[in-house]
Amino acid sequence: MTMAGAPPSPPREPVETYAYEQIRATGEYRQLRRRRRSVSFTATAVILTVYLGNVLLANEARDLMSSTVAGHTTVGLALGLAVCMAVPLAAWWYQRRLATDLDPLADQLAAALKYLRGHR
């Protein structure tokens, strides 16, 4: 599966490249990039841990999952419903983090990018 030769890269407009480089060089951009990744990766890690942890418990700790909390409700059933409810909760947290902290920063940078691009 060898790829022959150098890829024919599309011609880049100098103004475009300049604008992107300028934006990338700002501290705000680096901050946006770092925090955005940390929010996305944290949220993913938490939700995957909760989910696969639940599967693992259902496999490995059947006695624990079979014990009852109240009435006939077992620990397994309660945890399963908790996983289900974790989804809207995580989605709400994610949206709130982005809307309060990061979206305004992104808007600011988008405006700067537009200005730089138009500034031929």
Next chain:
Amino acid sequence: MNSTHALTSSEQPYPAFAIFVVCVVCALLLSVWFSPHRDTTEDFFINNRRLTAAQSGLAMFGEYISAAALLGVPGLIALSGYDGLLYLLGPIIALTIILFLIAEPFHTSGRFTIADAVARRLRPRPVHTALGISTLAASMLYLIAQLVGAGALAAPILGLAGPAAQRALVASLGILMILYVVIGGMKAATVMQCIKAVVLLAGSGLLAILVLAEFGWNPGALLTAATRMSSAGDALLRPGLLFNDDLTGQLDVFSLQLAFVLGAASLPHLLTRLCAVPTARTARSSVRGAAVLTSVFGLIVVVLGFGATAILGSDAIPHPGNTATLLLAEALGGPLLLAMLAFVVFATILAVVSGVMLAAATSLAHDIYRSTIKAGRTSDKRELFVARSAVVLIGGTAITMSMYVQNINASLLIGLSFAVAASANLPTLLFTFYWKGFTATGAAWSVYGGLISSLGLAVFSPAVSGNPRALLPTANFAYFPLQNPGLVSIPLSFLLGWLGSTLGRERADEISYAEWEVRTLTDTKATRPGH
């Protein structure tokens, strides 16, 4: 899922056929009414990016919930209790993966297909070829599974019995959907998804409310009644009714769950929807809406499942439980409610099949025909013609193939299609969005490696040969012990993507990545045309 039990009272006391015909006529009228005004690819494939977040979120939820989820999962919960619940959680979690990692970058870089999103950054032609093939493979398996499931699920409602009647039903449903998609494109498909989503939530929600009312609005009383009426007794709420406790059984569960959560996050027909809205933030909101709706629907399904056991008793629900929801509706609301639920089921089948067909045809026309065969040199009009022909070709092939695998368990096929999507598509998507060192060589290794390993391992799995319930019960070449290949093929595909990028001679185009990243983070469109 190949049961042909007719419903208890289906000696035509309720007008199932009439409802079916009404569904069909409404669907065709809708497709003509909402057919694209202008004949462009943007209109046909993604409705010109003009959907709102609410429409798109609702449509995505509709696209996501298949008839198997509406009928199969409550049945599993009714009969297997806690273990059935595990089938529910993966798909719900998958939407949050799309929300956190995929939605916004996909929207910024995508145009119509998964390959478009990747080709923005990497060399377009090999990427289009590889992802076009993997998209077709995953969609085809999913489509066949839906058609097989549709036959098994809809036949008892119509009072049809026997494989011949089931085949005729599948063929007519499939042909109808081909017509629908060819005429209406994405806009008609979206309208169908939205109507289906509303009908689905209203119908199943009403049924769940009736169940809860029956037990004095007390979920505890519902569970107590369920354990009393189940032949499994208290074991209904404990692990172990469905999955074996040995090592292979446990690995199989884990493999299936991994494939569910990562595969559902990379299903082509779902991701295409991300491109039908105007901005990355609208894409984010629509996935968030779909995730919330799906978890609400999950709770409804749990109530329906345990409600079916509590009210009917597990002995009255024929194995594998596909009719549990319908029997419950009949017990609580008589023929009227049963007829309503039948309408919901038909709308669900028609909507999901049309969505998957559209995604597969889009990929065939856009990735394979335009970008691979014609290397981008073709007109939109021509591409559109190929897309419409592709719907007929793909639909026809899927219908024909579903006839041959009618006796295979549809949920097994769905698990396999999720494993293929997770192995072939997801690693490439994540590397493209989050690793600047990724190259087209890495993408090709990952996609082909994931595709071949997942399909190959499936062929040598106990699902295909070696036991009486397999596709080929008389042959025995089941060298791979797990039913689902995901546990091996997904990590392998990630590894191959990394190896191909670091070992291949190709240098990563870091400037492209940097510019793309700026556009994604600031939600800005490219000014120069993409590929």
